[in-house]
Amino acid sequence: MSSTEREFVEQWRNAAYNCYSSGHKFCREVCPVTQVTRNEVHTPTAFHANVVAMEKGLLSIEDVARDYVHCTQCGACELRCPNTLFTGDFYRFRTRTVQLVKAVRALAVDSGIHQPGWQRWVEETNRQKSEPVLGDVPVSQEHVRDWAAGLDLPVGGETILFCDCEGAFHRTSVPRAAARILQAAGVEFGLMREQWCCGGPAAEMGYAERAREFARHNVEDWRAVGAKRIIVFDPHDYISFTEDYPSYFGDEYDFEIVLFVELLAELIRTGRLALTRPVERVVTYHDACRLNKRKGIHEAPREVLRAIPGLTFKDVDHVTQWSYCSGAGGGLSIERPDLTAEISRRRVEQAGGLGVDTLVSACVWSERPLTEQGGKLDQPLEVMDLLEIVALSAGLEDTP
Amino acid sequence: MTATLVTDPVIDELVGICGPDNVFTDRSSRVNRARVPAPFPVHRWAEHVPDVVVLPTSAEQISEVVKLANRHRIPVVPRAGGTGLTDGAVPLRHGILVDVKLMNKILEIDLDDRTVTVQPGINMLKLNEELRQHGVIYPDDPASYPCSLVGGRIGTSGWSLIGGRYGHTRDLVISFQIVLPTGELIWVGDGGGRKVRKSSTGYQLKHLFMGHQGTLGIVTEAVLELVPRPEAEFAAFFSYPDYETAWRSTGALAKSGLATLAGVVLFDEWKLDYLRRDDEAYIPQPDDVRCVVATAMYGTTDEVRPGAKRLLRIGTQTGGAYLGDEISQGDWASRHDRYATPLHGRLRDGQVVPMSWHCEDASINWSKLPQVRREWHDIVARLGDRFRIFDDWGMFAYTNGAFKPWGDYLTEIDVGIWEQELDDAAWDAWVTAKRDIAAVAIAYGGSISACHGACRAGEVDLVPEELGGGWEVMKKVKRVLDPLNIMNPGKYLLDQAYEGDEP
Numbered sequence: 001m002s003s004t005e006r007e008f009v010e011q012w013r014n015a016a017y018n019c020y021s022s023g024h025k026f027c028r029e030v031c032p033v034t035q036v037t038r039n040e041v042h043t044p045t046a047f048h049a050n051v052v053a054m055e056k057g058l059l060s061i062e063d064v065a066r067d068y069v070h071c072t073q074c075g076a077c078e079l080r081c082p083n084t085l086f087t088g089d090f091y092r093f094r095t096r097t098v099q100l101v102k103a104v105r106a107l108a109v110d111s112g113i114h115q116p117g118w119q120r121w122v123e124e125t126n127r128q129k130s131e132p133v134l135g136d137v138p139v140s141q142e143h144v145r146d147w148a149a150g151l152d153l154p155v156g157g158e159t160i161l162f163c164d165c166e167g168a169f170h171r172t173s174v175p176r177a178a179a180r181i182l183q184a185a186g187v188e189f190g191l192m193r194e195q196w197c198c199g200g201p202a203a204e205m206g207y208a209e210r211a212r213e214f215a216r217h218n219v220e221d222w223r224a225v226g227a228k229r230i231i232v233f234d235p236h237d238y239i240s241f242t243e244d245y246p247s248y249f250g251d252e253y254d255f256e257i258v259l260f261v262e263l264l265a266e267l268i269r270t271g272r273l274a275l276t277r278p279v280e281r282v283v284t285y286h287d288a289c290r291l292n293k294r295k296g297i298h299e300a301p302r303e304v305l306r307a308i309p310g311l312t313f314k315d316v317d318h319v320t321q322w323s324y325c326s327g328a329g330g331g332l333s334i335e336r337p338d339l340t341a342e343i344s345r346r347r348v349e350q351a352g353g354l355g356v357d358t359l360v361s362a363c364v365w366s367e368r369p370l371t372e373q374g375g376k377l378d379q380p381l382e383v384m385d386l387l388e389i390v391a392l393s394a395g396l397e398d399t400p
Numbered sequence: 401m402t403a404t405l406v407t408d409p410v411i412d413e414l415v416g417i418c419g420p421d422n423v424f425t426d427r428s429s430r431v432n433r434a435r436v437p438a439p440f441p442v443h444r445w446a447e448h449v450p451d452v453v454v455l456p457t458s459a460e461q462i463s464e465v466v467k468l469a470n471r472h473r474i475p476v477v478p479r480a481g482g483t484g485l486t487d488g489a490v491p492l493r494h495g496i497l498v499d500v501k502l503m504n505k506i507l508e509i510d511l512d513d514r515t516v517t518v519q520p521g522i523n524m525l526k527l528n529e530e531l532r533q534h535g536v537i538y539p540d541d542p543a544s545y546p547c548s549l550v551g552g553r554i555g556t557s558g559w560s561l562i563g564g565r566y567g568h569t570r571d572l573v574i575s576f577q578i579v580l581p582t583g584e585l586i587w588v589g590d591g592g593g594r595k596v597r598k599s600s601t602g603y604q605l606k607h608l609f610m611g612h613q614g615t616l617g618i619v620t621e622a623v624l625e626l627v628p629r630p631e632a633e634f635a636a637f638f639s640y641p642d643y644e645t646a647w648r649s650t651g652a653l654a655k656s657g658l659a660t661l662a663g664v665v666l667f668d669e670w671k672l673d674y675l676r677r678d679d680e681a682y683i684p685q686p687d688d689v690r691c692v693v694a695t696a697m698y699g700t701t702d703e704v705r706p707g708a709k710r711l712l713r714i715g716t717q718t719g720g721a722y723l724g725d726e727i728s729q730g731d732w733a734s735r736h737d738r739y740a741t742p743l744h745g746r747l748r749d750g751q752v753v754p755m756s757w758h759c760e761d762a763s764i765n766w767s768k769l770p771q772v773r774r775e776w777h778d779i780v781a782r783l784g785d786r787f788r789i790f791d792d793w794g795m796f797a798y799t800n801g802a803f804k805p806w807g808d809y810l811t812e813i814d815v816g817i818w819e820q821e822l823d824d825a826a827w828d829a830w831v832t833a834k835r836d837i838a839a840v841a842i843a844y845g846g847s848i849s850a851c852h853g854a855c856r857a858g859e860v861d862l863v864p865e866e867l868g869g870g871w872e873v874m875k876k877v878k879r880v881l882d883p884l885n886i887m888n889p890g891k892y893l894l895d896q897a898y899e900g901d902e903p
Contacts, residue, residue, distance in 0.1 A: 013820075014754065017742075017754050017819075017820055018742055018743065018754045020756075021742040021754050021755060021756035021757075021819060022437075022741070022742045022756075022757070023436070023437025023438070023483075023756065023757065024437070024544075024547070025437075025481065025482070025483055025544075025547040026546040026547050026736070026737070028547050029523055029525055029526060029546055029547060038455070038501035038502045038504060038521065039429075039455065039501070040429075040432050040433055040482065040499065040501070041428050041429050041432050046428075046432045049432060049435065050428065050431075050432070052442070053431050053432075053445065056442070056443070056445055056446075058427070058431050058445055058446055058449075059427055059428060059431055063426065063427040063428045063431075064428045067428055080546075082737040082738070082741065083741065083742065083743070085734075085737050086734070086737055086738055086741050087741050087743045087744070093743060
């Protein structure tokens with residue numbers, strides 16, 4: 001066992017043993033990957049058992065690195081774990097499978113074990129400073145603000161709108177809706193001077209140093225323009241800025257991170273944004289994993305949807321949605337696009353069963369795979385972002 | 401039979417049968433399929449690792465795998481959820497592990513004759529998610545409801561928390577297809593009809609294969625009972641100042657004759673002490689509460705409402721204090737999640753350490769519960785005196801007989817084991833304690849296991865004593881059905897069936 005591996009086992013052995021010794025496998029049927037592959041080595045409980053096995057000398061990082069690809073880091077397993085549910089309050093204990101997966105992936109990278117897709121992806125990211133999420137769309141710093149063409153947005157200021165890469169280069173209608181909503185509600189904001197990737201995906205894939213490099217740049221850019229508040233509409237960025245960045249910078253990190261959907265609910269509640277135009281659609285809501293399961297945010301998006309006139313909202317309980325995911329998170333779509341597609345297919349099939357015409361998501365990363373699968377249903381299902389549907393109702397159609 | 405090394409040509413044959421994507425020889429795939437929730441000496445994990453894992457997608461593939469194993473005399477171990485509390489799904493002699501999780505489809509829902517036909521890799525929770533929209537459920541409700549699979553339920557003859565009302569796995573599985581140890585595919589049930597519940601044609605073969613622990617084949621399809629989704633669910637928890645009163649009250653509640661009564665559970669003082677360690681989550685009760693009895697009813701509103709009144713009357717008239725709606729309903733709703741919490745582990749000095757949970761689950765008549773309880777706690781106390789890694793997590797007794805929830809009780813003692821510190825000496829002492837616990841069960845006219853199976857090290861030694869002449873028949877059956885000792889060899893002392901054979 002290498003010294004890096006030994007250090008890792010020392011750090012995680014007791015946490016892993018808490019899962020192992022419980023023996024529960026309740027996580028299995030809420031895990032979006034396991035539901036598809038039915039393979040025991042892709043289960044959250046195996047991710048913990050492996051650490052125990054490594055300690056016993058039965059497995060090494062070489063043996064298990066590939067298994068840990070099979071995780072979207074949705075966090076359902078953590079919530080479903082009886083240890084979290086029943087001893088968490090008293091012992092301040094939460095099963096931390098997502099952190100463990102990130103740590104094992106980092107151990108793999110440190111040990112020189114790379115997943116080909118992730119390695120290529122991170123190298124490209126490094127070259128372009130943005131995520132190479134697409135084929136034909138130009139991805140580079142020269143194009144990072146193309147999405148804002150014609151919106152006349154300033155650069156810098158106390159409040160920054162951080163536009164995530166998927167939105168900036170692919171689903172540009174989402175950041176455009178975000179910007180127009182803020183403008184309509186009279187919220188002053190600017191863009192970054194040079195916006196790099198948030199670094200979250202690199203951190204998720206185990207490229208920890210690369211992730212820090214992105215984080216350092218972005219924080220410096222914020223400081224340079226005097227930013228105090230960062231508004232984010234992508235739940236993945238929200239995780240990066242509220243969990244990863246504080247761990248990198250400690251007390252020096254003093255930015256207020258505002259989640260757009262929560263701000264939006266407040267703008268509507270206080271009358272600063274008027275939703276006047278009926279939207280005649282029958283919709284259900286896809287609880288984004290990083291909002292609902294990772295952060296416990298499920299009320300605000302529902303409040304927003306219920307405020308839209310003309311809309312028929314067929315809700316599904318947010319706990320039931322613990323077992324749903326789009327399959328797009330945690331780098332799964334890069335290494336196992338087949339699994340992402342099947343997880344998304346199951347998700348839209350569930351939505352289709354409710355007799356809706358639209359699936360509304362609040363996670364820009366989920367929308368590409370969900371859209372692709374939604375179009376394949378017998379009764380095709382349109383996938384919209386919550387911001388897009390709100391912009392419609394606020395009369396903010398985008399006509400660039 | 402000794403362990404057989406699975407060779408490359410065998411792997412090639414397996415790939416030919418199951419396809420290249422469903423045969424795994426990597427260490428991770430094998431190591432992760434060597435364990436179940438119960439401690440299996442984790443320090444000797446390596447002894448249980450299979451040589452190769454296959455995830456077949458059809459009964460025919462499983463049949464071919466078993467035939468191949470016969471040709472090469474390689475052990476075969478079936479595995480469904482891997483959540484069993486005996487070692488049924490743990491390989492003792494390496495070999496081929498047949499994991500049925502990919503076979504998880506619902507094949508037919510028959511609302512006229514009230515059956516559902518499924519593959520063995522489906523789970524009760526997922527099945528009921530589909531069935532609910534039809535107004536029916538499959539009422540098999542083990543503690544492992546969210547993760548155990550139908551194949552394993554049959555393999556262990558698992559027991560249901562609401563079995564007093566609806567029956568246990570053996571009652572709820574109407575018929576099934578099984579690959580015999582020589583590879584033939586047969587259907588067994590009551591008689592030959594797949595959806596017939598009552599027949600007197602021939603021997604009762606269904607029961608022969610119920611609880612086989614992987615020694616008599618691999619289940620590949622099953623027809624299950626459907627019942628109307630209950631309109632009403634009622635839970636009532638009672639507290640008591642002492643065990644004697646609680647025990648008598650349990651008997652009175654179970655004998656009430658109420659048809660909707662699904663379960664009556666008696667928690668003793670040790671169990672309450674264990675649950676109270678989770679101070680903020682568990683019922684906040686006064687210190688003078690020493691025991692709790694939990695009851696639950698299921699059925700139509702017209703039945704449950706008046707039945708509940710009578711149940712409350714019996715509980716309180718026999719010395720119980722009703723613990724209120726919030727505690728009763730809330731705690732019953734969390735029944736699946738609460739059965740093992742490692743952080744409740746305590747050393748003698750009070751230090752919290754994560755412990756694994758192990759339970760012994762005898763079937764004991766109601767009249768013998770107090771004596772068995774005393775002797776079992778004494779055994780665990782002696783164990784704890786010698787090794788600090790053991791902790792008594794208390795006992796509970798639960799109605800057992802399906803449709804007649806009186807008489808015999810699933811009687812369980814739970815023991816926390818700090819496996820991280822486990823060594824050979826502690827493990828041997830534990831195996832001895834298990835044997836002693838089983839001996840007490842037999843001495844009081846009980847059975848070693850009510851639902852987990854009695855094939856683990858320790859208690860298995862006494863199976864011949866419990867079964868008497870039946871043990872001789874069991875060995876003959878094993879030998880006839882599995883002439884080469886292919887299926888899960890080493891389990892249930894069944895190697896004895898082959899003693900005297902040519903090596």
